[in-house]
Each structure stands twice: as C-alpha cells, then as structure tokens.
Amino acid sequence: MFFRDVIGQDNLKRQLIASAQKGVVPHSQLFCGQAGCGTLPLAFAYARYLNCTERSDSDACGQCASCLKYNEIVHPDLHFIFPMVQEGKKTVCDDYLSEWRTFLSTRVYFDLNMWLDEINAAKQALIYSKESDEIMRKVSLRIYEATYRILFIWMPERMHATCANKLLKVIEEPPPNTIILMVSEEPARILGTILSRSQRINVKPIDVQTLAQFARLQYEIEDENAQHIARMAHGNYLQMIEILHESEENAFFLQQFVTMMRNSWAKNVKGMKIFADSLASLGKDRQRNFLAYCQRFIRENFIYRFQTSEMNYMNQDEANFSINFAPFITERNVFDLMYELTEADRHLAQNVNAKMVFFDLVLRITTLLKK
Secondary structure: OOHHHOOOOHHHHHHHHHHHHHOOOOOEEEEEOOHHHOHHHHHHHHHHHHHOOOOOOOOOOOOOHHHHHHHHOOOOOEEEEOOEOOEOOEOOHHHHHHHHHHHHHOOOOOOHHHHHHHOOOOOOOEEOOOHHHHHHHHHHOOOOOOOOEEEEEEOHHHEOHHHHHHHHHHHHOOOOOEEEEEEEOOHHHOOHHHHHOOEEEEOOOOOHHHHHHHHHHHHOOOHHHHHHHHHHHOOOHHHHHHHHHHHHHHHHHHHHHHHHHHHHHHOOHHHHHHHHHHHHOOOHHHHHHHHHHHHHHHHHHHHHOOOOHHHOOOOHHHHHHHHHHHHHOOOOOHHHHHHHHHHHHHHHHOOOOHHHHHHHHHHHHHHHHOO
C-alpha cells in the first residue's frame, strides 16, 4: 500500500508526509475512522514512507530495499498485531502471519468480516492476553536495518485488558525509534490511558466528488450514477462496492415495487394475485430484502416532495418514477404505509404464508394510496 493507493484524504497525506520529512514522528499514533474511509491503508503507507530510503515528496519509491520488503510484508522491523481466533496451535498473531500477508497483499480496503472470512473464523476475533508477551518480546529486539521499528496494531479496541496494559507500558517508555501505529474503528472502547498518550488522527469519510470520480474511472460508471452511488456510500469505499453489487438486485426490486403500486392504484385484483405469486416464489431473504427496499423507497418519495435533493438518495430510474409517484406519499399515509411494510416483514419472519402476506399487503396499500 502506497499513499497513491488511498482514495482522497489529500490533507492527511500531506500532514503525514511532512511529519516524516521533518523527522517529527510521535511514537504512538491512533488512526480513527471507518474501514472504508482509508484508515488502515493510510497508516500502512505512512509506515512504508517512514522507512523508505528513496522517498519522493509525495510517496515511497517502491524500489529501495525497505520498500521491496514492504511489498512482500516481510520487513524484519515491521510487526503486526490484529484480531484473531485461538485455534489449535495458533495462539498468537504471528501464527497467522502467512494468511495475513496474503490477505494484506491482495486488497487495500477491507474490514474485520472480510479478514474473518479469510481465516474461516466462526468465533469472535480478539487480541488475546498472550499477545502481551509477544509485544514485549518484539520491542526488546534490536532494530535490524530500518530507521524506525513499526508496531502496527489493527483494531486495538479488541485487546484483552492484560495486553492493553502491556501496550501502555510500551507507550510510556518506548525503546528508541519505536513507532506504534494503531488503527481503530471504535476508539471509545480503547483504554483511556492509551488514548491520552497517543496522537489521534481522525480519518473522515472520503469526499463525495472524489469518490464519484474514482467510481467513474475505476468502474466506467456514468457521471450521474457515480454521483448517486458516492452519496449513498457516505464517503465509504466499502459501502460503495456493496451498492455496486446490489444495483442489479435493486433494479429488480424497483420493477416489483412499480408493479405493486400500479396494481394497488388500479385495484387490479388479478394483477395483485400474480404479483403475490411472483414474490412468494422468491426465497425468504429476498422477500424481506424487498420489503426493506420498499420502506427505503417510500421514505425517499416522502422526502422527494420537499425538493431537497441533498436529502434524497435515489438513482436515476428511481427518481424518474418518483416524479409522478411522490405526490401520493403524504403526511396522511406515509406512517401507515411504513407500518404495513413492517408488519409484512414481521409475518414473513414468523413463517406466515408468503402469498397471503403479499396479497394482503397490496390490498391494504390500495386503501392507503387513496388517502
């Protein structure tokens, strides 16, 4: 990971680069923010830059001896601590180093669930108390070749108290040229004494325009759709990827929603029965996802009436339908519509016959649309 791999965050990049160039490097730094905003790749790019011997004014070289080892994640002065699951002979983070290196080398942005899938972990991942001895051992080693020894801690909020207290001792009396870089999504869960002794770096969501531009170039998306997806993602790259994957499903849900509303408005009982049969043929998860989509879309149409574009999160197809549909979602029926959709979801969860649930739903919507 290099600074160039991080989407946006230009101000933070300049701040970190200036810190390295001036040699003013706090020994304990805490990067805080959502996984999809670039917290971990920023911290890793910074670690690489600190030890690069041929760095430029904007990034590490990628070719010096230090960078070559960072490319393979095998630098002897780079140590990782991360959540893991104790299983069999795997009791500390170093026992997962092979999987971690493979995982880290194949992606820039990821979250805890993606890591747990990588190691097929079914239990809760933690940084166990046994890791505290490993931390003390690693910081007691001499620095082999780098300017800085880097202790890289991902998700310190998942540390066992014993381990956290050992880390506090290291922060209070760090060996020379030892830098602790922590990356956290929930800093409020970290030991207060660690927080107070660390320089906090808040990584904000990616600027919408920057994320939209990235989507256009990387995924060849039209400008309008790229803007919509970036807004829906709230500056989070991982959420943007989820939205892109869900776009085909949402197109299907929109089609079903339009069919449902048109049958209800026209009081087309035959069409209602066909619609209910069609939805009943889907799996329960998709049925419930459809109802969740309906609730979101009803909300968007209610907001749409106020002509406040920054509060709307609809794609172009949804917006086109809403031009004529939104006037029918008012203060008189919006809460009742949401209630009926919630009830339908509750009935599905209780294994009520899906045909009955959806047919009853469209009948009730018929009355509510006329309100």
